[in-house]
Amino acid sequence: MRGRRLVLVASVWVLATPTTAVAVPGVLDSTFGSDGKALTSFAGVDSIASGVVVDSGGRVVAAGYVSTDGGDDFALVRYAPDGSLDPTFGGDGRVRTAWGDRAFGFAVAMQPDGKIVVAGQVDVENEDSHFALARYLPDGTLDPTFGGDGKVTTSYRDQATALGVAVQPDGTIVGAGWVWSLERGFRIALARYLPDGTLDPTFGNGGRVVSRFDGSSEAHAVTVQSDGKIVVFGAPAVVRYQPDGTLDPTFGQGGMASTDLTGCGSGGSVNDGLVQPDGKILAAGVGLTNRCKSAFVLVRFQTDGRLDTTFSDNGKVRIGFPGDAYGTSVALQSDGKIVMAGFDLVGGDVVYQFALARFTENGLPDASFGKNGKVETAVGGWSQAMDVTLGADGKIVAAGIGGGGRFAVARYLAA
Numbered sequence: 001m002r003g004r005r006l007v008l009v010a011s012v013w014v015l016a017t018p019t020t021a022v023a024v025p026g027v028l029d030s031t032f033g034s035d036g037k038a039l040t041s042f043a044g045v046d047s048i049a050s051g052v053v054v055d056s057g058g059r060v061v062a063a064g065y066v067s068t069d070g071g072d073d074f075a076l077v078r079y080a081p082d083g084s085l086d087p088t089f090g091g092d093g094r095v096r097t098a099w100g101d102r103a104f105g106f107a108v109a110m111q112p113d114g115k116i117v118v119a120g121q122v123d124v125e126n127e128d129s130h131f132a133l134a135r136y137l138p139d140g141t142l143d144p145t146f147g148g149d150g151k152v153t154t155s156y157r158d159q160a161t162a163l164g165v166a167v168q169p170d171g172t173i174v175g176a177g178w179v180w181s182l183e184r185g186f187r188i189a190l191a192r193y194l195p196d197g198t199l200d201p202t203f204g205n206g207g208r209v210v211s212r213f214d215g216s217s218e219a220h221a222v223t224v225q226s227d228g229k230i231v232v233f234g235a236p237a238v239v240r241y242q243p244d245g246t247l248d249p250t251f252g253q254g255g256m257a258s259t260d261l262t263g264c265g266s267g268g269s270v271n272d273g274l275v276q277p278d279g280k281i282l283a284a285g286v287g288l289t290n291r292c293k294s295a296f297v298l299v300r301f302q303t304d305g306r307l308d309t310t311f312s313d314n315g316k317v318r319i320g321f322p323g324d325a326y327g328t329s330v331a332l333q334s335d336g337k338i339v340m341a342g343f344d345l346v347g348g349d350v351v352y353q354f355a356l357a358r359f360t361e362n363g364l365p366d367a368s369f370g371k372n373g374k375v376e377t378a379v380g381g382w383s384q385a386m387d388v389t390l391g392a393d394g395k396i397v398a399a400g401i402g403g404g405g406r407f408a409v410a411r412y413l414a415a
Contacts, residue, residue, distance in 0.1 A: 133153075356376075
């Protein structure tokens with residue numbers, strides 16, 4: 001869904017141990033990895049997981065990139081349900097894909113057939129950066145039916161990056177991000193691909209759409225409604241498109257809905273979002289409290305783009321942590337509760353840790369989750385949560401970067 005190039009982290013002290021007899025929402029799942037956490041390195045190079053999904057077999061797939069002096073590559077790791085590396089994926093649970101001079105994976109989506117789609121950016125020498133999508137078979141090999149070799153690049157004649165990806169029921173794939181030039185600044189960029197990786201000629205201008213609103217315009221995440229309308233989250237807040245790529249005039253002001261994310265002047269960013277089964281739209285990210293401190297922020301819009309005043313405080317809720325906190329991702333439980341992940345600043349040797357918060361369906365902090373609705377976890381020391389998802393069993397899976405520049409995954413009990 002969403003991918004972010006931001007490095008985010010969080011911290012929380014969970015007053016429970018792997019031997020805790022009673023399941024408590026927000027406690028690390030001791031049946032996963034080492035006390036609920038798994039850390040994976042790539043031959044000693046720095047790596048970061050930007051996105052995470054869970055397949056039908058309960059296996060966790062984290063996707064992102066590895067960085068070396070020689071360049072950057074797409075990277076994926078698959079974990080068995082117990083948190084061990086899955087040797088049926090890439091031979092040892094890890095896959096690395098070199099591409100151009102530098103390639104960054106920022107978002108991941110799972111197709112119903114088990115194929116894995118990763119979206120991001122590829123840099124080519126003496127050229128602008130391009131949208132980059134790769135599709136992998138369930139065993140981790142590149143899918144030759146996609147783009148001929150499993151990889152597709154899309155040029156916008158300016159710098160371009162895909163930060164979000166979604167797979168539609170008909171097998172088409174939507175990538176979303178931004179395009180930038182010195183003359184025009186940042187603009188929202190979308191591309192839709194047919195199942196074979198070619199651009200969909202029925203979408204926008206030859207498969208591409210570029211939109212600009214007042215100020216900087218970027219897409220950080222994307223999802224597709226049941227009616228085929230496409231919703232992107234970023235700046236400014238939420239934008240909805242019709243299935244053909246034109247802006248949806250029935251949503252907000254000319255297809256765009258936004259609101260002040262702060263209680264302290266300007267600032268804030270929408271980093272992720274989702275569409276609820278009832279059609280209402282949740283946008284999640286970072287805002288400022290009345291004391292100008294960074295905090296998680298969650299906004300709910302009605303189906304037409306108006307703020308949903310039945311949600312928390314007039315459609316918006318902020319929740320702070322001991323240090324400045326940055327929300328990166330959001331997921332919706334089957335019972336309607338909302339989980340956000342990100343990081344908060346704690347200082348000392350750790351500096352950042354995974355941070356999670358859970359809200360009731362009406363936008364109130366869920367007191368049954370962790371401590372007053374919040375959980376913080378250091379994963380190998382200095383760590384950052386970049387994405388969150390739910391398994392079929394309802395357990396909460398967060399992924400990002402862990403101590404020592406490694407892929408980091410933590411799994412939590414939801415009930």
